[in-house]
Amino acid sequence: MNTLRNKRVLITGGAGFIGSNLCESMLLAGNEVVCLDNFATGKRSNVAEFEGNPRFELVEGDIRDPGICRKAMEGCDLILHQAALGSVPRSINDPLTSNDVNITGFLTMLHSAREVGIKRFVYAASSSTYGDSKALPKVEDVIGLPLSPYAVTKYVNELYAHVYHQLFGMDIIGLRYFNVFGKRQTPDGAYAAAIPKFIKAFIEHRSPVLHGDGTQTRDFTYIANVVQMNHLAATTTRPEALGKVYNAACGDRTNLLDLVQIIREALLPFDPAIADVPIAFGPPRQGDVRDSLADVSRAKRLLGYKPTHRLKEGIQEAIGWYWHNLSEQEGGDA
Ligand SMILES: NC(=O)c1ccc[n+]([C@@H]2O[C@H](COP(=O)([O-])OP(=O)(O)OC[C@H]3O[C@@H](n4cnc5c(N)ncnc54)[C@H](O)[C@@H]3O)[C@@H](O)[C@H]2O)c1
Numbered sequence: 001m002n003t004l005r006n007k008r009v010l011i012t013g014g015a016g017f018i019g020s021n022l023c024e025s026m027l028l029a030g031n032e033v034v035c036l037d038n039f040a041t042g043k044r045s046n047v048a049e050f051e052g053n054p055r056f057e058l059v060e061g062d063i064r065d066p067g068i069c070r071k072a073m074e075g076c077d078l079i080l081h082q083a084a085l086g087s088v089p090r091s092i093n094d095p096l097t098s099n100d101v102n103i104t105g106f107l108t109m110l111h112s113a114r115e116v117g118i119k120r121f122v123y124a125a126s127s128s129t130y131g132d133s134k135a136l137p138k139v140e141d142v143i144g145l146p147l148s149p150y151a152v153t154k155y156v157n158e159l160y161a162h163v164y165h166q167l168f169g170m171d172i173i174g175l176r177y178f179n180v181f182g183k184r185q186t187p188d189g190a191y192a193a194a195i196p197k198f199i200k201a202f203i204e205h206r207s208p209v210l211h212g213d214g215t216q217t218r219d220f221t222y223i224a225n226v227v228q229m230n231h232l233a234a235t236t237t238r239p240e241a242l243g244k245v246y247n248a249a250c251g252d253r254t255n256l257l258d259l260v261q262i263i264r265e266a267l268l269p270f271d272p273a274i275a276d277v278p279i280a281f282g283p284p285r286q287g288d289v290r291d292s293l294a295d296v297s298r299a300k301r302l303l304g305y306k307p308t309h310r311l312k313e314g315i316q317e318a319i320g321w322y323w324h325n326l327s328e329q330e331g332g333d334a
Contacts, residue, residue, distance in 0.1 A: 001228060002235040002304065008032040009234070010076040010118075012063055012109065013083030015042030017185040018124065018177070018226060022080055023050055025227045031055070036072040037083065038062045040101070041191075046184050063105035069112035078120035080230055081109050084153070087191035088128065088287040091150035102153035110164050110172075122233040123161065125174035125245050126154040127219070127292055137295040140176070140245055148287035158245055165243035173233040173242060175226070178249035178294050181314060182223025183321040194256070195220065195315075198263050199322045202274045212284035214257040217291045219249040222314025225307045232303040241302040249294030250307050262312055266319040 013019040014035030026033050032055045050056040061068035063083045084102045091098035113121050128151035133144030146152045161172045187196035198208040229248045267274045299305035
């Protein structure tokens with residue numbers, strides 16, 4: 001696999017779940033990392049282990065502030081832009097803030113990168129851009145209408161990326177992440193993702209709550225696959241690979257009932273009593289996509305992507321982290 005090495009890379013949202021995993025991998029590969037984050041949803045504990053590293057710099061600030069963006073970018077070779085407000089329900093409850101951070105913040109980053117002269121800009125796009133399209137598997141060029149303000153913001157990012165690539169020749173690549181999971185993903189708060197929430201519920205012997213009947217499907221993507229995609233997008237030299245979006249997924253789908261079973265089985269060696277925790281059902285959630293499955297052939301063909309972990313393998317690899325961190329988390333940082 002092509003790995004980014006010996007570069008200075010700005011990772012926005014580097015204190016978040018995906019961003020902190022990128023910081024870790026980029027440092028391990030010998031890069032210098034600048035992390036720009038305002039800790040809106042990120043955690044200091046996610047970056048604590050990098051802070052003594054002389055190749056790591058933390059810039060606390062907001063991606064909507066052009067001065068901060070330029071300062072963080074100075075001397076960097078490329079940008080991995082992850083900072084955004086995630087969560088469909090959050091965007092339904094507060095569309096103005098999601099719009100501001102995800103669209104104005106994105107454009108501020110893109111514009112600042114152009115001013116500072118950084119050509120390579122890899123950004124976190126989202127599978128929510130497929131919206132109401134019923135087509136399965138999801139192929140990059142066939143999208144539907146957005147189902148939430150969050151989906152609108154992520155689609156607008158793609159439109160700006162396209163325009164900046166066309167107008168200014170920037171090497172921009174969007175990675176449409178599909179339900180990513182792995183270590184450092186928070187289980188806390190109303191807007192947490194399903195996998196850490198289900199795991200925490202089981203650990204505490206509470207029923208995980210499935211929204212709807214549990215037959216909805218997702219292409220759950222282990223963080224290692226997403227990290228790999230970022231390395232590939234950061235290093236590709238193929239002109240035809242630039243200016244495009246890619247599905248960043250596993251290429252497999254699993255319904256929520258099966259997901260819960262896989263999680264339960266992975267936790268049994270830690271606590272056999274989890275076998276008896278019942279599951280619960282709640283009303284379907286507004287704005288949610290019913291089924292999701294990615295076609296990852298574009299990423300394989302143009303970037304050389306080879307997913308290394310399927311859902312079960314990812315859960316197996318991460319379950320020890322979840323067990324140790326989520327069971328010790330009482331009163332942990334928010
Ligand atoms: N996790 C997924 O399954 C998934 C799926 C599709 C897309 N994405 C996208 O991937 C990216 C990372 O998501 P994540 O799951 O790691 O979320 P996260 O909430 O853990 O990370 C986002 C980070 O961005 C920071 N941030 C938010 N607003 C900011 C601002 N105004 N200025 C500076 N920093 C700010 C937060 O503090 C946080 O550290 C986001 O762009 C998200 O939309 C994630």
